[in-house]
Amino acid sequence: MAGFKGKSVLVLGGSRGIGAAIVRRFAADGATVAFTYAGSREAAERLATETGATAAATDSADRDAVIARVRDSGPLDVLVVNAGVAMMGDPLELDADEVDRMIRINVQAPYHAAVEAARRMPEGGRIIVIGSNVGDHTGFPGIAAYTLTKAAVQGLVRGLARDFGPRGITVNAVQPGPVDTDMNPADGPLKDTLYGLMALRRHGRPDEIAGLVAWLAGPEAGFATGAMHTIDGGFNA
Numbered sequence: 001m002a003g004f005k006g007k008s009v010l011v012l013g014g015s016r017g018i019g020a021a022i023v024r025r026f027a028a029d030g031a032t033v034a035f036t037y038a039g040s041r042e043a044a045e046r047l048a049t050e051t052g053a054t055a056a057a058t059d060s061a062d063r064d065a066v067i068a069r070v071r072d073s074g075p076l077d078v079l080v081v082n083a084g085v086a087m088m089g090d091p092l093e094l095d096a097d098e099v100d101r102m103i104r105i106n107v108q109a110p111y112h113a114a115v116e117a118a119r120r121m122p123e124g125g126r127i128i129v130i131g132s133n134v135g136d137h138t139g140f141p142g143i144a145a146y147t148l149t150k151a152a153v154q155g156l157v158r159g160l161a162r163d164f165g166p167r168g169i170t171v172n173a174v175q176p177g178p179v180d181t182d183m184n185p186a187d188g189p190l191k192d193t194l195y196g197l198m199a200l201r202r203h204g205r206p207d208e209i210a211g212l213v214a215w216l217a218g219p220e221a222g223f224a225t226g227a228m229h230t231i232d233g234g235f236n237a
């Protein structure tokens with residue numbers, strides 16, 4: 001497919017998992033794709049060779065680095081903020097610095113990246129942030145801190161959709177449920193808990209999430225903005 005030929009796409013956090021599937025999808029659809037990574041240099045380089053995308057090291061915990069990366073990649077037709085980390089466990093035991101780092105990666109980076117991208121984004125531009133179905137419904141204990149970051153994504157999406165709507169730029173969140181990645185492997189210890197809460201008793205595949213991202217970035221989604229697009233196997237049903 002060449003649906004995104006001539007379009008410039010930046011994926012923050014594209015080296016593994018859902019982000020890598022998003023990079024593959026846009027590259028296969030003809031876009032010029034750049035993506036960032038932090039820890040997974042080898043995976044990033046392999047993906048760049050495979051897809052023809054450009055990889056650049058940028059730690060999403062570093063606000064100024066994120067802003068500079070977006071600025072230097074622009075003007076963008078599509079920004080996808082996928083980079084995220086998940087800390088789970090008893091809130092009385094979690095390390096406070098690590099919680100704050102997660103907030104920088106999952107909340108501050110999407111906000112500042114979206115604002116920076118919008119400075120030079122043309123009409124028809126698309127900003128898509130990967131949230132989570134837990135933004136609507138936690139389902140079980142031990143994920144309060146992660147959940148607060150994904151609920152914050154909802155606020156930034158709603159607010160920036162109104163700010164940038166007059167310029168023809170849409171802002172949306174994709175909210176996956178359990179997806180088979182390093183973060184949440186299908187054979188991991190949470191499997192039985194998760195499947196007990198889902199209408200479809202399986203993990204999603206990264207390419208299923210990438211398909212929804214591609215739809216939101218394409219012409220058929222021009223009227224969708226300020227919205228949370230949940231794709232969770234019926235976890236929240």
Ligand code: NDP
Pocket residue numbers: 012013014015016017018019020036037038039040041058059060061082083084085086105130131132133175176177178179180181182183184
């Ligand atoms: P993975 O852990 O498999 O991959 C995370 C990706 O984000 C990697 O490419 C990683 O790059 C990148 N990343 C992490 N931290 C940073 C950082 N500080 N700077 C730059 N990049 C970073 O996770 P998933 O693919 O599963 O998750 C992707 C997104 O989807 C996240 O936002 C997550 O919260 C969300 N999500 C995932 C679900 C799931 O079940 N898998 C469910 C709901 C939402 P590198 O390795 O190079 O650091």
